[in-house]
Amino acid sequence: MAAAPAPAAPAWTPDEPIIRVTDVHKSFGSFEVLKGMSMDVRKGEAICIIGPSGSGKSTLIRCMNALVDITKGSITVENQEVNDPNLDKLKLRRKVGMVFQQYNLFPHKTALQNVMMAPINVLKQDKKEVEERARKLIAKVRLTGKENSYPGELSGGQQQRVAIARSLAMRPDIMLFDEVTAALDPETVKEVLVTIRELAEEGMTCILVTHEMKFARDVADHIYFTDKGVIVEHAPPEEFFDNPKDERTKTFLGQIL
Amino acid sequence: MACDVAPPDVIAAAGCWILDHTGVNLTILHDEFDRRRFVSGIGMTIWLSVVSLFFSLIIGVVGAWAQGSDYKWIRRLINGFIVVFRNTPPLVQIFFFYFGISTLLPSVEDDVGMRQPLFSNIQWAIFSLSLFAGAFNIEIFRSGIEAVPNSTKEAAAALGYTRLGTYLHIVLPLAIRVCLPALNNNLVNLLKTTSLAYAIAVPELLYASKNIWTDAQNVPTMMVVLLLTYVALVGVLVWAMNAWERSMAIPGFGQGRGR
Numbered sequence A: 001m002a003a004a005p006a007p008a009a010p011a012w013t014p015d016e017p018i019i020r021v022t023d024v025h026k027s028f029g030s031f032e033v034l035k036g037m038s039m040d041v042r043k044g045e046a047i048c049i050i051g052p053s054g055s056g057k058s059t060l061i062r063c064m065n066a067l068v069d070i071t072k073g074s075i076t077v078e079n080q081e082v083n084d085p086n087l088d089k090l091k092l093r094r095k096v097g098m099v100f101q102q103y104n105l106f107p108h109k110t111a112l113q114n115v116m117m118a119p120i121n122v123l124k125q126d127k128k129e130v131e132e133r134a135r136k137l138i139a140k141v142r143l144t145g146k147e148n149s150y151p152g153e154l155s156g157g158q159q160q161r162v163a164i165a166r167s168l169a170m171r172p173d174i175m176l177f178d179e180v181t182a183a184l185d186p187e188t189v190k191e192v193l194v195t196i197r198e199l200a201e202e203g204m205t206c207i208l209v210t211h212e213m214k215f216a217r218d219v220a221d222h223i224y225f226t227d228k229g230v231i232v233e234h235a236p237p238e239e240f241f242d243n244p245k246d247e248r249t250k251t252f253l254g255q256i257l
Numbered sequence B: 001m002a003c004d005v006a007p008p009d010v011i012a013a014a015g016c017w018i019l020d021h022t023g024v025n026l027t028i029l030h031d032e033f034d035r036r037r038f039v040s041g042i043g044m045t046i047w048l049s050v051v052s053l054f055f056s057l058i059i060g061v062v063g064a065w066a067q068g069s070d071y072k073w074i075r076r077l078i079n080g081f082i083v084v085f086r087n088t089p090p091l092v093q094i095f096f097f098y099f100g101i102s103t104l105l106p107s108v109e110d111d112v113g114m115r116q117p118l119f120s121n122i123q124w125a126i127f128s129l130s131l132f133a134g135a136f137n138i139e140i141f142r143s144g145i146e147a148v149p150n151s152t153k154e155a156a157a158a159l160g161y162t163r164l165g166t167y168l169h170i171v172l173p174l175a176i177r178v179c180l181p182a183l184n185n186n187l188v189n190l191l192k193t194t195s196l197a198y199a200i201a202v203p204e205l206l207y208a209s210k211n212i213w214t215d216a217q218n219v220p221t222m223m224v225v226l227l228l229t230y231v232a233l234v235g236v237l238v239w240a241m242n243a244w245e246r247s248m249a250i251p252g253f254g255q256g257r258g259r
């Protein structure tokens, strides 16, 4: 962050949006998946994105950590333009953690090792210090005692909580959750949601794609509804659920609630 | 033709006993010169195997990585290499290097002022065998790499891993476990293929045995000894590979599943 010769982004201050999505378009070949989406996320906010399957929710949040590059528009994370060919992806991904629907743990490493790997390999941090932190994170996601279990020996919900701890080990400023409970059975959904709720309450900036409406209503500061590549409407949860404006939102909520 | 040996040499005594009582002439037991030739033949076979095995694994790992390169010409180069070495007999490859390439290289002067080829026959054998087994290893590793789900690589990317970091820390350790059985086969094959170095006079097991049976006129005996020796060598390799496979097994993953 010292005087870098590269076009330095104006220093970000916490009163500005931590993520700023401006008119983002994304096409896969000739198929336009995102047709101009915009949103601002402030530090410490929990944002839920909901919408029918195929509406581009995953694509949108995957653009935020540059897993998918955008075709047009702009995304900034702490004022750093993500859509910049010279982007330092490591720097971005340190700030933005991501948890996936299928957990995607590294099957050849124990739970503890999964949490420790990236800080050691990527950030070259001291192993002892990382291990101490990793054990605390395992405890935080309520998996004390499972440190030495391999992913194949853990239930889906446990694996997903290891995945959350693994992301947190990088000390991100923002966490992205892509339908992280969709592959879980109903009993285990709760244990994962509790963990996420705690994170949000501690002030972690969270962006969640979810179908858990009750959770969204309880936890979200703001809800975005997407359909066919556009943001149809967005509002605080009470307003969104009790008083939806757009027909598409009403239909969707009618089907799901 | 009774043989005399110094009393403490039990192996030689055994050889003599066998010769006296059965007529089977195991000169590798009671003849010191033959025994030395034979043992050093085994040593050379092991040396060729271990060194070629090492380099072939490196070729496999690096080649499989380069096959995923963004540069088309690198991928083509690797594929060309694989085609050439997979589709030609290993003996022809050894001749190609030893008689073909070697003569094109400059020679060097040794300590006593003789012109010597830049590389010895042993070095050419190792070079050639490494490339031969390496070409197969690339293919084997690639199949293992392709078995690693994209979503796993994506998770690594999301944690800030570079492509190389993902390959070294995640893809390769998983791929190796997937392709160990195929790798096992190829390395056994490599050990057996070292016998082709005979053709360029590398004093490995087959070459040493042939010298012994020519001198001692015990062809059938040495044939049996030779076969059994290879069986034992391959047996040790297979045992080591299986031990490796077991040590790498992960509970709940692949072959480790269900434990």
Ligand SMILES: Nc1ncnc2c1ncn2[C@@H]1O[C@H](COP(=O)(O)OP(=O)(O)OP(=O)(O)O)[C@@H](O)[C@H]1O
Residues within 6 Å of the ligand: A028, A033, A051, A052, A053, A054, A055, A056, A057, A058, A059, A060
């Ligand atoms: N890599 C890709 N290549 C081509 N098409 C893609 C790719 N990724 C996504 N798509 C398409 O983009 C559209 C939006 O996908 P996306 O995964 O963002 O939807 P989603 O809102 O997350 O849906 P779901 O609720 O089912 O997860 C889909 O029609 C999908 O087929």
Ligand SMILES: [Mg+2]
Residues within 6 Å of the ligand: A057, A058, A059, A178, A179
């Ligand atoms: Mg999705």
